Amino acid sequence: MGYRVAVIGATGNVGREMLSILAEREFPVDQVVALASERSIGREVSFGDNDILRIQELASFDFKGIDIVLSSPGAKVSAVHSPRAAKAGAVVIDNTSHFRMDPDVPLVVPEVNPQAIAQFTRKGIIANPNCSTIQMVVALKPLHDLAKIRRVVVSTYQSVSGGGKEAMDELFNQTRAVYVNDPIVKEKFTKQIAFNVIPHIDSFMDDGSTKEEWKMVVETKKILDPSIKVIAHCVRVPVFIGHAEMVNIEFERPISAGEARAALKRAPGVAVVDHRQDEGYVTPVEVAGEDSVYVSRIREDSTIENGLSMWVAADNLRKGAALNTVQIAEALVKGGYLKKAA
Template sequence: MAGFKVAIAGATGNVGREMLNILEERGFPVSEVVALASRRSLNTEVSYGDRTLKVKVLDTYDFSDTDICLMSAGGNVSKEWSPKIGRQGCVVIDNSSAWRYDADVPLIVPEVNPDAISGFTKRNIIANPNCSTAQLVVALKPLHDRARIKRVVVATYQSVSGAGKEGMDELFEQTRAVFVADPVSNKKFTKRIAFNVIPHIDVFMEDGFTKEEWKMVAETKKMLDPKIKLTATAVRVPVFIGHSEAVNIEFEEPITADEARDLLREAPGCVVIDKHEDGGYVTPLESAGEDATFISRIREDGTVENGLSMWVVSDNLRKGAALNAVQIAELLVERNLIKPRQQAA
């Protein structure tokens, strides 16, 4: 099979580096991989498998012979560059929130709504969902297909890597400062994150919800079903990698915990680890470096008709970002929606 020329924009960040790892790990059919970032990263080196790539500048790069651009350079960069790249005939798979709510841009989780991908031709842009939504919908989809979800209440326990490298550095530095009794300062987060939890991710909106909470509502409706009612509380916790979610679901039809377990065991992207014993569940620590969305603590909720509660954990840098983007690229190839341009030239 002929290879595709793939560019990674934002290649020096947490997610960009993870994208390079995952392209290599999964054996994506590449003819060439190009690492792109802003001017200040020019000539920085990033690794792709056993090779080292020198970073080039996004602003001056010509996309006319590039097939796919995995964009992880933030919303403002994506707003400016994704349409320009798309117009050069290169398909952009964007990890920011810039295009998720655009009616002409498909928002895709391959295990959930693969058929929606065909809409990418309008702008040559495909959006990757928010990290906390991606793992949630992977777990909700098989249950929704079986018993129709009416309402979801979710509380998240989101790791600091969701706030980038600065978030991880801040947790590390503050933790060390606490142990050696140094003064603790916070720059990235609004309050101290070491040995604390912060019920605030992204900006506050007029109704009192945060943008992160709103994203989960809007994206679940767009990808899964506009009729689903969802309310979220998004919380930052002092964990380096892996987002966890306590999820309560109300269904139209009856469904038992055993049925849910069986469905989720068979569902793509899901791994059920649910033993009613000490340690018989997954925590974010075990999810780090793994591709799956792990589901534990599945139980019936007797306080509502047809209710279930469960615990959902995934590596936010992988399924929540880089892995999902690469899976979208794989879907384009599998469905013959793109052809390598260099071969045609």
């Protein structure tokens, strides 16, 4: 017997990816329910190669009997329905920002802090971190174990899919408009995204940081180590899928590029492609559809004591969202935290 799984936000980019990955990885399910808002009722989504699921309304759905909920509907919706599902007895793995910094909700990347999963019993909810944070901490974890990290300076190059389907459509439409000399229409982004970069993701905070930058700081501390100092610069780039990051790290003791490369090659979820020649690195186009976090351009930084820099790229819809969520569900099963449905 398998588990009864509900996917909230099943019509969105991440929700569809969750359904695809559940089928791909042969997660033990007896039933999968696809949930979304009232306007999506009756629409169909795929589960694997052969199964079609009809969307049911989230607001009226009774979660009684559901074992696991994978939730990615947006923070405001999740704030209402994730606790409702948990109260009905499901374990909720929430991909929105709403619960991430709740002290009673574990924030989990299975390759980094799997032990935190056990804390889900406090509220019945496990939070999935921000996409840009996930790929960074997967790459930082083996280095932090090798030589404790003091400080991280990260600059991100984030694809438009992080803003949802509407953002992807805007990049497509603006690119077309440039070529046919149509007016540039801005709806999702504050400035033109086609053939441009925008140093602004999410809302601005009082200190001049954006909320996306704040997320990377506080989430890294919660997941990896509260003593690490982090500053992030988050930039949206005209790429459809795949986030990249240039990460500069200061350690407590010296660490060579060779030591770092060896540690990263041994690390779960990491693929090292680091050849000091043309095409000897990985770019966002190449990570689309891939599960691993790719690390390239590992080199020592002589401008600071015990410094190292590296380039990190990953599919933000997979490892940055849907795959990490499913991996948490797999860890719940493997750890015996869930009783199999009768």
